[in-house]
Amino acid sequence: MTPDLLEAGAQRLATHEAAARHATESGGRQAGFARPAVPGEVDVTHGRILYLEDVSVSFDGFKAIDRLSLDIAPGELRCVIGPNGAGKTTMMDIITGKTRPDAGTVYFGSTIDLLRHTEPQIAELGIGRKFQKPTVYEQLTVYENLELSLRTDKGVAASMRFRIDSAQADRLAEVLHTIHLADAVTRQAGTLSHGQKQWLEIGMLLMQQPRLLLLDEPVAGMTDEETVRTAELFLSLKGRHSLMVVEHDMSFIRRISDIVTVLCDGSVLAQGTLDEVQADERVIEVYLGR
Structure with missing residues (x-):
């Protein structure tokens, strides 16, 4: 661990944020507050970061995904809801390369055909996925979990020689600030609350600088306060x-999402604002109840 570099990174982050606030308050652009560049630009000429068209997949005769078409804009936060067995997890498996569809098209940006890439390649392209149960290195500190998640050469020789530099320290300090764990940097991950572990895992994904985050029931098991802070984080x-959030907590969804997609039987049943889909008789029938 290198606390001096981390402290220096935190100080630089504070300076950048102060400059950003000053620029905003004075009506100018946020010059001097540059977010870290995301490796590998994604062509979004068509205005979509993710595009699925007529995607289908069956398991032992059961059609889990049935001609599913869906798209997400760059920077959008989309919530996906639906009953158990609607195809939400299978959809994310297809996007991340874990499951290959029987038919259909899946594009990341305008030019990257995800069906031609493996799971590791898709992660490298800039798609990060978080499962419902947090997976962190419980014996390591918060700092060490984030440091291990840096985009670096993971070969044995490179890992032996690795020393965090100032730019990486800045990145780590920013992520700590973003996930509300700057005060827990030296704590073992195993001692964190459930919600804090969820934030740490999200931080580990952010260290990879993804363009698209897939988040599966991120607030399940959280306290009310942790749920509110997670909404603020998202x-x-x-x-x-860009974020795709699969969730059942309607109050959480109301806090964060402009557009909600409802899946049922492997395809889109309805889409719109939360108020619109909650008023849809089909959604009430198959998911919300009366």
Whole structure:
């Protein structure tokens, strides 16, 4: 661990944020507050960061995804809801390369055909996925979990020689600030609350600088306070990243999402604002109840 570099990074972050606030308050652009560049630009000429068209997949005769078409704009925060078995997890498996569809098209940006790439390649392209149960290195500190997640050469020789530099320290300090764990940097991950572990895992994804985040039931098991802070976290990421959030907590969805997609039987049943889909008789029938 290198606390001096981390402290220096935190100080630089504070300076940048002060400059950003000053620029905003004076009506100018946020010059001097540059977010870290995301490796590998994605062509979004068509105005979509993610595009699925007529995607289908069956398992032992059961059609889990049935001609699913869906698209997400760059910087959008999209919530996806639906009953159990609607195809939400299978959809994310297809996007991340874990499951290959029987038919259809899946594009990242305007030019990257995800069906031609493996799971590791898709992660490298800039798609990060978080499962419902947090997976962190519980014996390591918060700092060490984030440091291990840096985009670096993971070969044995390179890992032996690795020393965090000032730019990486800045990145780590920013992520700590973003995920509300700057005060827990030296704590073992295993001692964190459930919500804090969820934030740490999100931070580990952010260290990879993804363009698109897929988040599966991120607030399940959280306290009310942790849920509110998670909503704040997601809203702070919106615009800098695109997010697809699969969730059942309607109050949480109301806090964060402009557009909600309802899946049922492997395809889109309805889409619109939360008020619009909650008023849809089909959604009430298959998911919300009366």
